[in-house]
Amino acid sequence: MNIATAAVLGFVIASQGWTLVAQAQQNDRHVRFGAWLPGNVIESHGDWGVRCEGGDPDSEQGQCEMIQNVSPIGSSAVLLHAAVGWPRESSGESPDPLAVLVVPLGVHLPSGLHIASLNGDAWTEEYQICTEQGCQVELEIDDRFLSIVAEYEELRVVVRGADLAEVGIPLSLDGFEAALDLLQP
Numbered sequence: 001m002n003i004a005t006a007a008v009l010g011f012v013i014a015s016q017g018w019t020l021v022a023q024a025q026q027n028d029r030h031v032r033f034g035a036w037l038p039g040n041v042i043e044s045h046g047d048w049g050v051r052c053e054g055g056d057p058d059s060e061q062g063q064c065e066m067i068q069n070v071s072p073i074g075s076s077a078v079l080l081h082a083a084v085g086w087p088r089e090s091s092g093e094s095p096d097p098l099a100v101l102v103v104p105l106g107v108h109l110p111s112g113l114h115i116a117s118l119n120g121d122a123w124t125e126e127y128q129i130c131t132e133q134g135c136q137v138e139l140e141i142d143d144r145f146l147s148i149v150a151e152y153e154e155l156r157v158v159v160r161g162a163d164l165a166e167v168g169i170p171l172s173l174d175g176f177e178a179a180l181d182l183l184q185p
Helices: 003-007 143-151 176-183
Strands: 009-013 018-022 031-034 041-045 048-053 063-072 080-085 098-103 113-116 122-125 129-131 134-140 154-160 166-172
Touching: 041 176, 048 176, 063 166, 063 176, 080 166, 080 176, 098 154, 113 134, 122 134, 143 176
Parallel strands: none
Antiparallel strands: 009 018, 031 063, 041 048, 048 063, 063 080, 080 098, 098 134, 113 122, 113 154, 129 134, 154 166
């Protein structure tokens, strides 16, 4: 990603009537990462938190996921919510984990959500659904994705606003592998 693209990131959410601006530069980050759900996060690994419903990661009864929210510093608004976990399966097979990425309403749906690493690996995912919480993309965490996680500290999630302007949102990978290992069935 070039410096001009990384210098200023802006996102206008027309349907909500407010503007969020996140500036991310290599040495001067103006976004914060973390899982801010008091009482639900049972363990933190880097910028990822682990939360469980109905138990803990060692429990057969609980469903756990790792989460990260990205917000501009000084704001409680979330630009990106990421959750990763294993789906409850009925076939007895152990599927790959899934990531669910949620961005605010007001994105250009036909453009999809673009994910890029610093080495140029990039792909686009289609939005599956939009709700009051935002527009959601699901992606399988496969071996290719895990190799990217092992090599880089951050991914860039790029969305297009209603005006078709691209907005890059950093997704920290600090603690990703440790949190995923904790959840592995």
